[in-house]
Amino acid sequence: MSRALIEVKGLFHTYHPNTPFAREALRGVDLKLESGQVLGLVGPSPSGKSTLLQYLNGLYVPQPDQGKVWVLGQDTAAPDTSLWEIRRRVALLFQQPEQQLFEPTVLRDVALGLRNFGVALEDELEKRVREALERAGLDPERVLRRYSRTLSGGERRRVALACILALEPEVLLLDDPLSGLDPRGRWRLLGVLKSLAERGISMVIASTRLDYLIPLVDSLAVMADGRILAFGSLHEVLNREDVLRAAGLQLPEIWRVQQELRSRGLPLGEPAADPAEAARRIARALGVA
Amino acid sequence: MMMEVSRYVTIGRYVPGDSVLHRLDPRTKLLTFGLLVSTLLVVKGYVPYLLLLGFAVVLLLLSRIPVRYVLAGLRPALWVLAILWVFQIIFSGSSYPDHPTLFRLGSWRATWGGVHAGALNVLRISVLYLLTSLLTLTAGLVELADAGEMLLSPLARLGVPLNEVALVFTIALRFVPTLAEELERLVKAQISRGARLDEGGFLGRARRLIPLVVPLFLSIFDRAEDLILAMEARCYRGGRGRSKAVAFAFQPLDALAAVVVLAVVAAAWLTGLMLPF
Numbered sequence: 001m002s003r004a005l006i007e008v009k010g011l012f013h014t015y016h017p018n019t020p021f022a023r024e025a026l027r028g029v030d031l032k033l034e035s036g037q038v039l040g041l042v043g044p045s046p047s048g049k050s051t052l053l054q055y056l057n058g059l060y061v062p063q064p065d066q067g068k069v070w071v072l073g074q075d076t077a078a079p080d081t082s083l084w085e086i087r088r089r090v091a092l093l094f095q096q097p098e099q100q101l102f103e104p105t106v107l108r109d110v111a112l113g114l115r116n117f118g119v120a121l122e123d124e125l126e127k128r129v130r131e132a133l134e135r136a137g138l139d140p141e142r143v144l145r146r147y148s149r150t151l152s153g154g155e156r157r158r159v160a161l162a163c164i165l166a167l168e169p170e171v172l173l174l175d176d177p178l179s180g181l182d183p184r185g186r187w188r189l190l191g192v193l194k195s196l197a198e199r200g201i202s203m204v205i206a207s208t209r210l211d212y213l214i215p216l217v218d219s220l221a222v223m224a225d226g227r228i229l230a231f232g233s234l235h236e237v238l239n240r241e242d243v244l245r246a247a248g249l250q251l252p253e254i255w256r257v258q259q260e261l262r263s264r265g266l267p268l269g270e271p272a273a274d275p276a277e278a279a280r281r282i283a284r285a286l287g288v289a
Numbered sequence: 290m291m292m293e294v295s296r297y298v299t300i301g302r303y304v305p306g307d308s309v310l311h312r313l314d315p316r317t318k319l320l321t322f323g324l325l326v327s328t329l330l331v332v333k334g335y336v337p338y339l340l341l342l343g344f345a346v347v348l349l350l351l352s353r354i355p356v357r358y359v360l361a362g363l364r365p366a367l368w369v370l371a372i373l374w375v376f377q378i379i380f381s382g383s384s385y386p387d388h389p390t391l392f393r394l395g396s397w398r399a400t401w402g403g404v405h406a407g408a409l410n411v412l413r414i415s416v417l418y419l420l421t422s423l424l425t426l427t428a429g430l431v432e433l434a435d436a437g438e439m440l441l442s443p444l445a446r447l448g449v450p451l452n453e454v455a456l457v458f459t460i461a462l463r464f465v466p467t468l469a470e471e472l473e474r475l476v477k478a479q480i481s482r483g484a485r486l487d488e489g490g491f492l493g494r495a496r497r498l499i500p501l502v503v504p505l506f507l508s509i510f511d512r513a514e515d516l517i518l519a520m521e522a523r524c525y526r527g528g529r530g531r532s533k534a535v536a537f538a539f540q541p542l543d544a545l546a547a548v549v550v551l552a553v554v555a556a557a558w559l560t561g562l563m564l565p566f
Contacts, residue, residue, distance in 0.1 A: 018355075018357060018358065018361065019355075019358050019361075020304045020354065020355060020358060021302070021304075057481055059477050059480060059481060084483065084485070087480070087481055087482075087483060088483060091481075092481050094474070094477070094481070097478075099508070100474065100475065100478040100504070101504075102478075102479070102500040102504055103500075112482060113482040113483050116483030116484055116485075163482065164482075167483075
């Protein structure tokens with residue numbers, strides 16, 4: 001039986017069950033991720049995005065009455081499923097991961113996962129670490145032996161990303177990867193994520209903001225209150241303004257500009273996510289290009 | 290697995306509510322609690338203990354906090370209580386030289402006296418747990434610290450830095466759930482990166498705690514620094530002349546509570562003295 005890369009069916013999760021502090025985080029979530037796809041998970045905070053990602057990473061496993069999660073075709077609740085294996089192949093970048101660097105130096109931190117999972121021999125560790133740092137957009141020569149604490153916030157976050165890229169995962173789960181970065185840090189990380197998407201790595205990216213997601217994703221799931229309100233291709237979901245409003249989300253400005261132009265009679269097709277592409281289409285529609 | 294650490298640190302967490310117990314002045318709560326606990330520690334006997342247990346159960350029902358939740362906190366302690374009882378049965382023989390022997394274990398002698406003493410202790414600790422839970426479940430920590438500070442205020446004249454002590458207590462207790470959450474995040478991050486925290490022998494497991502403890506301490510220092518800055522920014526100087534945001538005032542309800550508790554305590558004392566079992 002061939003399943004999607006990731007599939008979630010009727011997933012429920014309650015924090016602190018059977019206490020006065022019980023809080024329902026997921027209320028019947030269905031989701032699917034196909035190979036090579038980049039899925040955006042957008043919704044206000046808290047809407048259950050982080051909890052869902054932790055299920056996909058095998059950190060949480062559903063009880064029999066809480067629904068089903070299949071990752072890489074394996075039921076995570078099945079006794080013969082190695083969650084340890086899943087955590088390497090479907091790696092998770094936590095929210096604000098720069099606060100969770102464990103080792104003093106960059107080299108040792110990136111090597112931590114490689115050692116834990118035993119994916120690299122001791123004498124090729126440094127080579128693998130260098131490769132991962134490069135893919136995360138960092139200069140290995142400059143940062144390899146630095147103390148993580150002496151790097152900037154954006155650099156530390158890319159070190160955290162390198163920690164995960166070093167494991168060569170098949171799917172990347174990113175929990176609000178762009179939040180709290182300064183513009184340069186955000187721009188650099190966005191470039192890194194784009195190049196990873198172009199290399200065909202499947203990703204699930206959670207964010208509270210649509211404008212961060214739009215340049216990266218090809219499908220979108222809108223979450224609010226532990227439920228998926230809409231799930232489909234980027235254009236399908238962005239056309240459902242009622243759903244976006246219900247989730248308290250705003251259309252990105254680039255989208256609104258193109259919609260406004262269209263409603264004023266400019267013959268534009270579906271809005272483009274990329275500013276340069278949008279400009280080209282507008283220019284063409286105006287007959288100046 | 291120790292994944293959801295914060296779930297186990299629910300004992301003593303304030304559950305906001307509007308019950309009779311919640312509405313009592315925190316000073317009344319502290320004083321009556323002290324009275325009940327000291328009675329429990331001084332008086333001995335099944336009748337007074339069952340009386341106090343019954344009273345604690347009535348209070349629990351009055352507090353409208355889910356009974357299952359409160360009892361769930363007692364569950365991990367059940368083993369300790371059972372072991373305590375067994376120990377008391379086995380090792381207390383020499384205290385009851387004239388009691389007949391139930392059975393022998395090496396040179397130790399189990400007697401009915403030990404069985405009773407153990408049962409009384411288990412009962413006593415259960416009531417103590419219930420009362421303590423009720424206090425911390427129905428009164429916020431800040432409230433309790435403030436109440437304690439007010440009750441002890443005569444000491445301030447002797448130069449005891451009461452305000453500071455109360456503040457230190459409040460902050461320390463307030464940080465327990467925060468640190469539990471922090472630890473939970475670190476544990477998850479480690480597991481996600483392939484650490485096998487729950488495997489290996491004792492030494493291996495202890496070694497694997499180091500990468501958790503070091504970042505935990507770093508984050509404690511960070512938080513402490515933030516807290517200092519926040520207090521400085523609000524010109525906190527503590528100490529004398531500082532008024533309270535919430536002033537306490539005794540209500541008729543507090544008088545009623547005091548009378549009821551005094552009656553229960555008196556009954557426990559009397560039955561403890563008059564019924565020698």
